Amino acid sequence: MTGEERFIQLLSSISHRSPDELGPADEDAAIADYSRALICADPQLFEAALLREMPEDVLTADWVPDIVRWVLSLDRLLGEVAASKLPTVFGIAQGLIDAELMRHALKLKTWYSLYRENFELRLTAELAPQACKIAALWHTLAVIAFLPSGYKVERAERLRALEQEVSDNPDSWVQSLPWILTIGPSLDDLDVGMTLWLRERHPSIADSLGDIAGSSSGRIALRARGIQAIASGTDPVMSREWLLGAASKLLDRRRHLFPRPLEAPSATWLGDPDVESMLRGASQSAIREFADVVAADGAAEEEGLTQNLLAILAKHIEAVNAAIVLAGPIASVPRIEVERRTVPKKEESRIGADLGLVVSVEVPSHASIRFGDLVQIKKSNLLRVPGPGADSWVVAIGQLEDLLRCSATAVYWMIAEDGAVRVVPAKMLLALRRGGSKPNARTFTVRYSDIRHVAIPLGHYLCDVLLGMWVASSNPETLAIADGSNERTKPRHLLGISIRIAD
Structure with missing residues (x-):
């Protein structure tokens, strides 16, 4: 068993317990010491291990997602150490928690939990500024995913917020792009449209797609290559279908932009x-x-x-x-x-x-x-x-x-x-x-x-x-x-x- 597999196994073994119950007991201390050593030795390796465990439907899950339970456990065991070594993971978890609080405020269906009812979903470690921006991004993505179809005005506002966040903080999208590609289908391919839009403005997106396509495996790599194909037009048939789909969805979500960049040709530069x-x-x-x-x-x-x-x-x-x-x-x-x-x-x-x-x-x-x-x-x-x-x-x-x-x-x-x-x-x-x-x-x-x-x-x-x-x-x-x-x-x-x- 590899180190990262052992790491996931350890997290799974304690995640059924309320994070607040984790403490200085000998067993917990041993787990904390082992996790600290693994994470500090190669944080990217263990971020990749957590990414492989991320389900496609995490944004609309009925139960507290594993990624959230594991991060809560790491937060109680290692605190600032884990948060500083795994900023993207902690940012994603915080964003999902924030979205769950909004879901509760909107009186929508919320997570079932193995934890006791009075347990408060929260991270105790202070997140770095960039992790907070990633949290804001994932909060918005989750809300877009779980809002019912009748919430058209609310979804329009969240889509505006998403595009503003991505425009203001493109690094947040770049850093969490592998995770976003994982959950892209649950967002009706919003990941494709937004990545294509951002790719026109930030060359770092193209580099990140290349890294994912070359170093990842499974659906994430295929999705990254598909976006590359759409952007380059190397697959005329599939690229055309993907591009039309992505462009039309992006058009619907970009109606608030001005001038209208994807609107049909109009009479003036207004594009509308x-x-x-x-x-x-x-x-x-x-x-x-x-x-x-x-x-x-x-x-x-x-x-x-x-x-x-x-x-x-x-x-x-x-x-x-x-x-x-x-x-x-x-x-x-x-x-x-x-x-x-x-x-x-x-x-x-x-x-x-x-x-x-x-x-x-x-x-x-x-x-x-x-x-x-x-x-x-x-x-x-x-x-x-x-x-x-x-x-x-x-x-x-x-x-x-x-x-x-x-x-x-x-x-x-x-x-x-x-x-x-x-x-x-x-x-x-x-x-x-x-x-x-x-x-x-x-x-x-x-x-x-x-x-x-x-x-x-x-x-x-x-x-x-x-x-x-x-x-x-x-x-x-x-x-x-x-x-x-x-x-x-x-x-x-x-x-x-x-x-x-x-x-």
Whole structure:
């Protein structure tokens, strides 16, 4: 019998006793001395022996698992010595104990125990910081495994916690990876998906997989090689099936991440068709509400219509935040904030822009940028002088040229008689001016038929074109005009949109 086999046998022989009953008796002292000598001589050897005894269903066991009973016994016999030599094992046991306490708090089915009823499941040795992080990881894994299917909100929160723990403490996953691969099937292959995700960010995972595949035996080694095959694509048939399964499960569990890394291709870098659809929908709702304003007060000054339009637009975009939270799991979500300001007349300097748009993006570890653009807003001539015919708009040539000198991607928002807002590139209007108006004219008229093919809805412009970063500039000079920090030239209105991860 090898030393590690003898070690397991000794632990099994005393594990039926309550750990609190272990003491200084001669037999217990002899066991303690023998265990101390074995563990101190080669702790990795005996960690491997304990790993071989770990059952696949340890996270959902009905009885106190052997790994917990053995660690409790080592804790009483050797205390800090065992905890310092076997930090991963003690961390796993502590995590399982913590999960059992949560299971009890949730009034779910708990462990049956051979111990007396008043025995308290606890470790007396103080764990090292890294062992505590491993305990937190295993606590989360166990809770995910035993939560009933009806606990969808609770599971979503635990999955968010798991990904946060793995992201913050990848070493905990690396150190306990052989153990995680052992219980992976009971987690619906979450071990595969999370290891693949972590492997992209931490090369140490690939090294650890290689060590496990080369030095272990049985299912652990096969599982490690399978993940390697998935990552490398060396087994086209099996890899494809495993990868699809792992990716789809990982996708479901990563819905709280932003941008959505595994989402199907979408229209913008946001990577989330739901968020994009909400933004377009918010703009459409704003235009429907604005149409009522135009129907009632269309003859009012352009300035008043502009203020109403921006106020309504800001209100509906801000409402997107609540919709995002309701549509997704309770976890980190993108927060979209809107800031609106009107420059007082005394501050205003002349420029060919009614509106400065500024977008700020702050997504930690992914994207950070601030950019801006300029907009001129025009109302239809039919709102000035009602009558038959199609919409048309008067464009001041000097204003147009000023606008394009400040921003090559500036646009016009054309308010139609029915309240619709059509967005047209300023360059297109310049082309129409050069192609048709008189050389010395100060204004020219743009008819609906001139822009019907180039104009896009406001929602499409704001979401796909502006937030999608196809237009606007991060050039400091353009940005200073758009955000009003340039003292010489300011637009009349300022609208800021920020996208960030909520705290």
